[in-house]
Structures are given as C-alpha cells and as structure tokens.
Amino acid sequence: MPGFGNEFSSEALPNALPKGQNTPQVCPYGLYAEQLSGTAFTVARHGNQRSWLYRIRPSVQHRPFEPYGPHHLVGDFRSDKTQLTPNQLRWLPFSMEHGKDKDFVDGLYTVAGAGDAGMREGIAIHTYICDKSMHRRAFYNADGDFLIVPQQGRLEIQTEFGWLDVPPNQICVIQRGIRFAVNLPDGPSRGYVLEVYSGHFTLPDLGPIGANGLANARDFLTPVAAFEDKDEVDYIIINKYEGELFAAVQTHSPFDVVAWHGNYAPYKYDLANFCVVNSVSYDHLDPSIFTVLTCQSARPGTAIADFVIFPPRWAVQEHTFRPPYFHRNAMSEFMGLILGEYEAKAKGFLPGGASLHSIMTPHGPDATTVAGVASANLKPVRVADGTQAFMFESCLMVRPTRWGLQHQEHEYWEAWQPIKKTFDPNWKPE
Incomplete structure (x- = not known):
C-alpha cells in the first residue's frame, strides 16, 4: 500500500516519466512536473510521503x-x-x-x-x-x-x-x-x-x-x-x-496527469480479503484484532482512529459468552453497517444506519441477544455470513453535531432495559 517506503509509478503514454530525475529542463511530451507532498519535506525517510505528477497544465492555473x-x-x-x-446514540438508516x-x-x-x-x-x-x-x-x-x-x-x-x-x-x-x-x-x-x-x-x-x-x-x-x-x-x-x-x-x-510516481x-x-484472527479456545477477544487501517497518535498503542470490521468468520470458543461483552471503553466507538445483521444487535441497527458509544459510556449486546446466549449450543458456528459491520474507533472524545443529534433515534436506550436479573445467591458450581 502507499506510504512508508513503497514506491509506485504509472504512465498513460510510453516514456512519459522522466528518466533519472524528477524535474528535467523539459519533461517528456511537454508536460509540467508537480510534486504533491503528504508530509513535511523533512520527515524521516521511512515516513516521508510524496508523489510526482506529470501533467498537461499545472494545477495552480485557476x-x-x-x-x-x-x-x-x-x-x-x-x-x-x-x-x-x-x-448512547443510534441512527436509523440515513x-x-x-x-x-x-x-x-x-x-x-x-x-x-x-x-x-x-x-x-x-x-x-x-x-x-x-x-x-x-x-x-x-x-x-x-x-x-x-x-x-x-x-x-x-x-x-x-x-x-x-x-x-x-x-x-x-x-x-x-x-x-x-x-x-x-x-x-x-x-x-x-x-x-x-x-x-x-x-x-x-x-x-x-x-x-x-x-x-x-x-x-x-x-x-x-x-x-x-x-x-x-x-x-x-x-x-x-x-x-x-x-x-x-x-x-x-x-x-x-x-x-499523464504519468506519476511516488x-x-x-x-x-x-x-473480503481480510484474514481474520480470533480465539480458538475461550473468551471474546478485543475488537483490535479486526483492525484494517489505523492512524496512530503520539502515544504508543493509542489510535487517533482505527478502522475495524466484523467480517464473516467461525466462532469456536467454548464456555464463553460469545457476543461482544458489556464494556466501558477508553475509546469512542462509531459503528456502521454495510449489509446484513450485526451479531450483537437483534433489531434497530440496520444497513445505512449507525451508532455512537462515547468514551466510558456503557454498552454491549441488546436484550434479545443476551436472552439467547444461555441456551445457545456452543458448537462451532459461522458468524456474520452475509454481513459486514464496521467501527470507527478513536481515543478522542467524539461530539455529535447538531445535524447528528437532530436525526438520532431517541429510543435507543430502551434496547437494554428488558435484560433480566439472573443473580442467584444460592448458586453452586456443578
């Protein structure tokens, strides 16, 4: 992929890329050389990003x-x-x-x-x-x-x-x-x-x-x-x-642009090309194992933004509450659904819609999903076939806009209210 040392080049006409230098006195085909810099000039070589464009007219002509x-x-x-x-905020399909x-x-x-x-x-x-x-x-x-x-x-x-x-x-x-x-x-x-x-x-x-x-x-x-x-x-x-x-x-x-390199x-x-890694023994692992791309912050291991997906896969964990666990997170989580039905939400979370769970705001599977877990047969099963959910996750405290608040689903909080109390003080291990 682009960035971090990987160089790419392409030309729509043969020999449109100059040989041996970026800015010859006259470029092939009478083109203009123009550099597009994605980082400061002085960023270390391993992180420096830029490309050279060879175009019919310079982009400054406007x-x-x-x-x-x-x-x-x-x-x-x-x-x-x-x-x-x-x-907790949720949006029906926009x-x-x-x-x-x-x-x-x-x-x-x-x-x-x-x-x-x-x-x-x-x-x-x-x-x-x-x-x-x-x-x-x-x-x-x-x-x-x-x-x-x-x-x-x-x-x-x-x-x-x-x-x-x-x-x-x-x-x-x-x-x-x-x-x-x-x-x-x-x-x-x-x-x-x-x-x-x-x-x-x-x-x-x-x-x-x-x-x-x-x-x-x-x-x-x-x-x-x-x-x-x-x-x-x-x-x-x-x-x-x-x-x-x-x-x-x-x-x-x-x-x-007739040719470019950089x-x-x-x-x-x-x-569909994502190679899923997951637990093969017990417990539901953190969503970080599904990270496709990340934009890291200055704090090691902490992302300004992660793009995470929940693709079709096998679930094989034993003695485990398999849906995503209830949690309060140090990250903001914005989820969307491309197609299908997300495994932790039985209704209301639809393709084209979204949800936002802010930093330290509790969330997790809805009441219908929780009710089905105790009686579930924990044999190996396929999860999320025909589904693609994703998450934008950030260490920042994400704030909804006025437009976002105006179009939210106001009853989202009700999704968790039917969860039943199952506490038994006389419980004994089998």
Whole structure:
C-alpha cells in the first residue's frame, strides 16, 4: 500500500516519466512536473510521503477561491454549539431524501467529530447521500484524509492519479490534497466517511500475530494513470479548508496527469480479503484484532482512529459468552453497517444506519441477544455470513453535531432495559 517506503509509478503514454530525475529542463511530451507532498519535506525517510505528477497544465492555473455554500460540514466541533451528551446514540438508516438532487460534495453531512482541523489534530465522521454524479466538478480536502465506505451504490472515483472503482464492501482512501470526482454508475448512493486530521492511515503492527494476517499490503490497489486533455471548458474546484468549502473556476480538466510516481496516492481495498484472527479456545477477544487501517497518535498503542470490521468468520470458543461483552471503553466507538445483521444487535441497527458509544459510556449486546446466549449450543458456528459491520474507533472524545443529534433515534436506550436479573445467591458450581 502507499506510504512508508513503497514506491509506485504509472504512465498513460510510453516514456512519459522522466528518466533519472524528477524535474528535467523539459519533461517528456511537454508536460509540467508537480510534486504533491503528504508530509513535511523533512520527515524521516521511512515516513516521508510524496508523489510526482506529470501533467498537461499545472494545477495552480485557476481563478481565486470564493466561499461555497450552503453545506453540512463542520470543522470546529466546539463552535457547533450542540447539546453535549454522553448518552448512547443510534441512527436509523440515513434517509435517501437527504441526497435528493445532490452530488457527493453537496451530499456530505457531518455526524460527529473531535479536535480542530486547523491544529491538524482530530477526526470527523460524515455520511454521504447523493443521487448525482459530479459533472465538471472536482473536490479536494486540505483538512485531512478521507476513508470512504460505500454502503449503497458503486462509486466510480476519478482522481488525479487515475480511476478507482469502489462497490459496497470495498473501501478507498483519498489523502489530503488529492483532487477527485465521484460518479454514480448504479444510481443513488449512500455511505460513511472517516476523516483524519492527524497524519495518515497505515497498516497496524502485527506483534505476536507474526508476519501474516489481517489486511495484507499486496491487496491494496492504486490507480492506473489516465488523463483528460480538455481546454476551454469550465471546471469547478471545491476545496474543504478548516471545515468550510471554497470554490474556484479553471478552464481545463484537473484530471490531466499523464504519468506519476511516488508513495502518496489514493488506494482501495476489498474487505473480503481480510484474514481474520480470533480465539480458538475461550473468551471474546478485543475488537483490535479486526483492525484494517489505523492512524496512530503520539502515544504508543493509542489510535487517533482505527478502522475495524466484523467480517464473516467461525466462532469456536467454548464456555464463553460469545457476543461482544458489556464494556466501558477508553475509546469512542462509531459503528456502521454495510449489509446484513450485526451479531450483537437483534433489531434497530440496520444497513445505512449507525451508532455512537462515547468514551466510558456503557454498552454491549441488546436484550434479545443476551436472552439467547444461555441456551445457545456452543458448537462451532459461522458468524456474520452475509454481513459486514464496521467501527470507527478513536481515543478522542467524539461530539455529535447538531445535524447528528437532530436525526438520532431517541429510543435507543430502551434496547437494554428488558435484560433480566439472573443473580442467584444460592448458586453452586456443578
């Protein structure tokens, strides 16, 4: 996958990449060389990320940016003036009506977040709901990286580096500063976006797992170079900057990169390729064993954001309460459902919906799930076939936006109230 020393290259015309240097006096085909830096120039070599783009026109050729709106994005969560709440929150599937006559940019709604994009520290969680392709419009995010999780409808994403085809059950990451446009080949689309302001996503360390398991670097795919040579046509470039949107007009396609090389490029991943690791004796292990990508904080072992999935797998633990245990966590947990039915929620948690369990707020399986555990036959069984749930997990105290609170399901707390008391002071071991 891109980053951390892995170099990639692609060219749409033969010999479009210069030989031996990045900025020759005249580039092949009369192209312009442009570097896109994902880290500071002086970051250590193992973490330095940048790519060279060889394009028909330099991207600086645009008119001044002007405010763009109205929009539904939030950059400073303290200024959103929401009612602060530690309660468990859940959302039924976000209505497709929110995306009526909207493209990907206009259909972005911030649900929750923490931190400050201007300070380069924090995260934001969005949903996107749209029914229009982006026509002669491109978007780039100066605030952070987007991890996009389609739930309904395939996305054809045109980037400066080439195309990415991303159906549900696949994800893509488009890093800070990369211009892209989203087309909808299958009609209306809905999904989730995790935005990180603090660095970039990487694969988690495997530690005692060893060399193999979880997501493998070879399964992450980058685009093949593909360019548009269009002049005298207005394109709108939309920039997300500290949570606000700005737009500029230019008279050529932003997707005119003929060749590129480097380790800073968008990529996609098929969640079906995840190699599950789990307990084969007893107990339900921590969800960290299902981490696909992570963005680490300055504190070792603590993530600004983890992207975790709960894929189809075998459950074989003996003498064990197999569903996720009740817990209070030092991390914020935002869950979404791509398809199927999550094993710890019997009803109410539906594809296209979500839940948020804040730091130290108790949560766990609902009453119906708990009731079925005592009588369950603990033979090996398949779990989550036809299902894909995921979690955005963060060490930050995530705050819902006004829009998020307005659209929550207010009766979520009732999911745990029917849990029965089973305490028996006269119990004796068998």
